Amino acid sequence: MRIIDIMTKGVCTVQMDDFVRYVKSLFEEHEFHHLLVVDGGMLQGVISDRDLLKNLSPFYDTPCEQNRDLAILNKRAHQIMSRNPVTVTAETSVKDAFELLIEKRISCLPVVTESGRVAGIVTWKDLIRAAFREVDASCW
Structure with a gap:
C-alpha cells in the first residue's frame, strides 16, 4: 500500500506571514491538528495544534x-512553525511512512511532489487506520 491510497488531499494551508490569530481560528473551526505552511505552493513548515498551545500564554483567555498575553496572536506563522519538515511522496510505502513517524518522533508527514509542492498530508491516525484495514482484511 502506498501513501496515495490513504493521504488526505484537501489540505488546509497558511502562508508564512499569516497571523497566528488566523492560525488559531483555523484550528478552532476545523477538526484537524496540523497546518502546512507554504510560500508560493511550496512547503516551508508545519504548525501543529501543540505548537500553537506551546506558544500561547497560560493566562490567555x-x-x-493582559495585553502581553495577546501578543502571540500578532506573530506570524513562520515564527511558530516547525521548519524543515520530514516529508514523503505519494509513492512512499505505508511501511516506510510508519518507520519515519517512529524514528523522527513526529505525528504527521506532509506529502509533496518532486518539485516540493504540497500534495496532501498523512497522519499517524491515517496510518493506523490503514494498518487496521489490512489486518482486518487478512482475518477474513
Missing part, C-alpha cells in the same frame, strides 16, 4: 489575561 482567562480573567488574568
Whole structure:
C-alpha cells in the first residue's frame, strides 16, 4: 500500500506571514491538528495544534489575561512553525511512512511532489487506520 491510497488531499494551508490569530481560528473551526505552511505552493513548515498551545500564554483567555498575553496572536506563522519538515511522496510505502513517524518522533508527514509542492498530508491516525484495514482484511 502506498501513501496515495490513504493521504488526505484537501489540505488546509497558511502562508508564512499569516497571523497566528488566523492560525488559531483555523484550528478552532476545523477538526484537524496540523497546518502546512507554504510560500508560493511550496512547503516551508508545519504548525501543529501543540505548537500553537506551546506558544500561547497560560493566562490567555482567562480573567488574568493582559495585553502581553495577546501578543502571540500578532506573530506570524513562520515564527511558530516547525521548519524543515520530514516529508514523503505519494509513492512512499505505508511501511516506510510508519518507520519515519517512529524514528523522527513526529505525528504527521506532509506529502509533496518532486518539485516540493504540497500534495496532501498523512497522519499517524491515517496510518493506523490503514494498518487496521489490512489486518482486518487478512482475518477474513
